[in-house]
Amino acid sequence: MTDPTDTDLPPGTPSAAPRTPLWSHVKTSILEMIREKGIGANAPLPSEKELCELYKVSRTVVREALNQLVYEHVIYKRQGKGAFVAGKREEQDFVGSVVGFSGELMDKHRRITRRVLVQRIATPSERAQKHLRLPPGDGPESKVVEVSRVQMVDGIPRLLVHHSIPARMAPGLESVPLQTRSFYDVLQKQYGILFRRADRWIEAVMPTKEEAQLLGIAPTSPLLAIESCALSERGDAIEYYYALFRTDLASLHIRIE
Incomplete structure (x- = not known):
């Protein structure tokens, strides 16, 4: 399983300073996806499996990226339903x-x-x-x-x-x-x-x-x-x-x- 602190960049993510955790790059990519695709409040994000395949990373990395976005109130999770874009609180x-x-x-x-x-x-x-x-x-x-x-x-x-x-x-x-x-x-x-x-x-x-x-x-x-x-x-x-x-x-x- 890929270490979530790995610094290799998944395809399609922007370059960053050395030693930036891999989940941070995935988080940035998810933010760009939300912005570029115009995903609105309460709309679902791709599943963890789909995000793993999209960014060629492990589920551990994706989960850490999503957890950080939850902490920052960018998204929220519903048990058994997945992750959704949060509206302005x-x-x-x-x-x-x-x-x-x-x-x-x-x-x-x-x-x-x-x-x-x-x-x-x-x-x-x-x-x-x-x-x-x-x-x-x-x-x-x-x-x-x-x-x-x-x-x-x-x-x-x-x-x-x-x-x-x-x-x-x-x-x-x-x-x-x-x-x-x-x-x-x-x-x-x-x-x-x-x-x-x-x-x-x-x-x-x-x-x-x-x-x-x-x-x-x-x-x-x-x-x-x-x-x-x-x-x-x-x-x-x-x-x-x-x-x-x-x-x-x-x-x-x-x-x-």
């Missing part, structure tokens, strides 16, 4: 607001779709119970409605989010169709639940294999984990969620006031 004004994830994107005329994974009455997780200030035990006052969804923007998975709402505040929510509706719009219009402020915690995490599959990314792709507790005007805890956000497609805009 947008800013999602989310962290500094109590609006839902889709609110700002709908204002930008993006196509938002949702895949519901879980929608049920359940015993809350330890974190949800703590943040929602629910009593311990298995009684009705301790139950929550759990809703887990994958949100997609223009057909591309961007967010995996797990909501918990005290069941007593939203009776019947476990049966409300949510595939095509904003979660927060349902809470406001159907249950009169209004958020006035929220506390949020953010950290970088690595996805599990299942989470990576749901978001269409490689298991080695880092994500932002966002934990949130929303409060009513009276200061009651009314929603807890844990979300995983793909920052290879968008950055989060934070405003502190």
Whole structure:
């Protein structure tokens, strides 16, 4: 197998200074291909096998070149689907607001779709119970409605989010169709639940294999984990969620006031 640090130039790549890694030349060639062929945002690149044959290099070299382009946000990968050209990363004004994830994107005329994974009455997780200030035990006052969804923007998975709402505040929510509706719009219009402020915690995490599959990314792709507790005007805890956000497609805009 060819060493990815090999300095021999594959056919069709520009000349470079001695000792430049081979993957760097392949990366440059892929950039030129994207530019010269006018490959647009979200369009697929040739497969790894096709790139190996095109540049006469090993798969190790091609993968390193693609990984560098992912790191530089030029392309993104979808698990089992290949590599795609990334568009300009947008800013999602989310962290500094109590609006839902889709609110700002709908204002930008993006196509938002949702895949519901879980929608049920359940015993809350330890974190949800703590943040929602629910009593311990298995009684009705301790139950929550759990809703887990994958949100997609223009057909591309961007967010995996797990909501918990005290069941007593939203009776019947476990049966409300949510595939095509904003979660927060349902809470406001159907249950009169209004958020006035929220506390949020953010950290970088690595996805599990299942989470990576749901978001269409490689298991080695880092994500932002966002934990949130929303409060009513009276200061009651009314929603807890844990979300995983793909920052290879968008950055989060934070405003502190």
